[in-house]
Amino acid sequence: MASFDVDKRRVRRLSDQRGPVRRALWAAFIYVLFGTVWVAFSDRLVEHWFPASDALTVVQTWKGFLFVLLTGAVLFAVTLRQLNKDRKLLRLQHNQRQALRKRERQLSVLMDNLPGMAYRCRFDEYWTMLFVSQGCERLTGYRPEELVNNRSVPFADLIAGEDINEQLTGDVQAALEKEEPFSLEYPLIRKDGREIWVWERGRGVEDDGGELVLEGIVLDISDRKALEDELEELAIRDPLTGLFNRRETTRLLDEEVKRAKRYGRSMAVLWIDFDHFKEINDTHGHAAGDRVLVSTSQLLSESVRSVDIVGRFGGEEFVIILPEMDVREAQETAERLRQKVGDTRISLDNGESVRLTISVGVAVYPEHGIDPARLCAAADRAMYSAKTEGRNRVVMAVRPMSAEETTDTLEPSASNNDKR
Numbered sequence: 001m002a003s004f005d006v007d008k009r010r011v012r013r014l015s016d017q018r019g020p021v022r023r024a025l026w027a028a029f030i031y032v033l034f035g036t037v038w039v040a041f042s043d044r045l046v047e048h049w050f051p052a053s054d055a056l057t058v059v060q061t062w063k064g065f066l067f068v069l070l071t072g073a074v075l076f077a078v079t080l081r082q083l084n085k086d087r088k089l090l091r092l093q094h095n096q097r098q099a100l101r102k103r104e105r106q107l108s109v110l111m112d113n114l115p116g117m118a119y120r121c122r123f124d125e126y127w128t129m130l131f132v133s134q135g136c137e138r139l140t141g142y143r144p145e146e147l148v149n150n151r152s153v154p155f156a157d158l159i160a161g162e163d164i165n166e167q168l169t170g171d172v173q174a175a176l177e178k179e180e181p182f183s184l185e186y187p188l189i190r191k192d193g194r195e196i197w198v199w200e201r202g203r204g205v206e207d208d209g210g211e212l213v214l215e216g217i218v219l220d221i222s223d224r225k226a227l228e229d230e231l232e233e234l235a236i237r238d239p240l241t242g243l244f245n246r247r248e249t250t251r252l253l254d255e256e257v258k259r260a261k262r263y264g265r266s267m268a269v270l271w272i273d274f275d276h277f278k279e280i281n282d283t284h285g286h287a288a289g290d291r292v293l294v295s296t297s298q299l300l301s302e303s304v305r306s307v308d309i310v311g312r313f314g315g316e317e318f319v320i321i322l323p324e325m326d327v328r329e330a331q332e333t334a335e336r337l338r339q340k341v342g343d344t345r346i347s348l349d350n351g352e353s354v355r356l357t358i359s360v361g362v363a364v365y366p367e368h369g370i371d372p373a374r375l376c377a378a379a380d381r382a383m384y385s386a387k388t389e390g391r392n393r394v395v396m397a398v399r400p401m402s403a404e405e406t407t408d409t410l411e412p413s414a415s416n417n418d419k420r
C-alpha cells in the first residue's frame with residue numbers, strides 16, 4: 001500500500017506538470033534565442049578576429065559545423081533525458097497497474113470468502129443494491145445479479161416485516177446524522193422462504209458522483225440467535241415441567257398487576273399446592289413423583305386460557321396468573337381446575353396409576369391486595385387455609401380492612417364459598 005503511494009508520487013513527479021505544447025514552445029524559444037544570438041553576433045566576431053577573407057571562409061565553415069555540433073549535442077541530451085524519463089514513467093505505470101490488479105484480486109478473494117456478503121446500496125426505500133459480493137447467494141439464496149438494481153427483487157422485500165424495515169431506516173438515519181457506523185440485527189427471508197437472522201454493519205459514504213451510499217457487510221447470525229433464545233428459555237423455564245420458573249412468574253405477575261392498575265381491570269392469582277405429594281414419592285419413588293408433577297403441570301396449562309400464566313414456584317407449589325378475571329370468575333376457574341386434577345388418573349411407568357388432589361388459594365386484584373406481594377401473601381394464606389380445612393378445596397382470600405393494610409392483615413376465609 002505504502003509503496004503504491006510512493007509510486008504514484010514518483011509518476012506525478014516524472015510526468016512533467018507543464019503541458020506538452022508549453023514544453024515544446026519553451027524548447028523552441030530557447031532554440032530560436034540561441035540561434036538568433038548566434039546568427040547576430042558570431043559572424044561579426046569572426047570577421048573581427050579573422051579579417052583575412054581566406055581564413056574567414058574556413059572559419060565560417062567551421063563555425064557552421066560548430067553550430068550544428070552544438071545544437072545536435074543539445075538535441076541529443078534533451079531527447080535522451082526525455083526518453084529516459086518516459087521509460088521510467090512507463091515502468092512505474094506498469095508496476096502501478098500490476099499492484100492495482102493484485103489489490104483487486106486480493107479484495108475479490110476476500111469479498112468472496114467473507115462469511116456473509118459485502119454490499120454497496122442506495123439509502124432509499126428499496127435499499128437498492130449497487131454491488132453485492134458472491135456471498136450473497138449463500139446468505140439470501142439470490143444471485144448477486146438478481147439483487148443488484150432490484151432486478152429480481154429489492155433487498156427491502158427480504159426484510160421480514162414493514163415495521164422492522166421502518167425501524168432499520170430510522171436506525172441508519174440516526175447513525176448517518178451522527179456520522180457514525182451503524183449495526184443492525186433483523187430477520188431476513190431467504191429465496192427458499194426460510195427465515196434467518198442477520199447482523200449488518202455499515203456506514204454512509206459518498207460515491208464518485210457525490211451521492212450518499214451505504215457500504216457494509218451482512219452476516220448470518222441464526223445459530224447465535226437460536227443459542228440466545230435457548231439460553232433465554234432456560235433462564236425463564238423450570239427444567240422439569242417446562243413451566244415458567246419462580247423468577248419469571250414473579251416478573252410476569254408484576255407486569256400483570258401494573259397492567260391491571262393502568263387499565264382499571266381486575267386480575268387473579270391462584271396459589272396451588274398438591275395434597276400429600278410426599279406419599280406419592282414415598283410409595284412409588286421420586287421418578288414417579290416427577291412424572292406426576294409433569295403430567296399435572298401439563299393438565300393445568302391445557303386447562304387455562306392462552307393469556308393465563310402458569311408457573312412453578314418450587315416443589316409441588318404452582319401459581320396461576322389470570323388476567324382480567326374478577327372474584328367470581330377466578331373462583332369458578334380454581335374450582336374447575338381442582339375438579340379436573342382430582343378426576344384425572346395419572347399413569348405411571350410401572351403400569352400403576354395415581355389420583356392427585358390439589359388445594360387452591362385464590363386472591364384477586366384489587367379486592368385482596370393492590371400489589372404483587374400482598375396478592376401472593378393473600379393467595380398463599382388462602383391455600384394454607386384450604387390445607388388446614390381438609391385439603392382438595394378452593395379457598396378465597398380475605399378482603400383487607402383497608403387498602404393501606406399490610407400483608408399481615410390478609411387472612412384467608414374459612415370457607416371455599418366465601419367471596420369477601
Ligand SMILES: Nc1nc2c(ncn2[C@@H]2O[C@H](COP(=O)(O)OP(=O)(O)OP(=O)(O)O)[C@@H](O)[C@H]2O)c(=O)[nH]1
Pocket residue numbers: 240273274275276277278279281285286287288289290293314315316387391
Ligand atoms: N418427585 C419430586 N418430588 C418433589 C419435588 N419437589 C418437591 N418434592 C417433594 O414434594 C414433597 C412435599 O412434601 P410436603 O411439603 O410434606 O407436602 P405434601 O406431602 O404434599 O403434603 P401437604 O402439602 O401437606 O398436603 C416432598 O416429599 C418433596 O421431596 C420434585 O421436583 N420431584
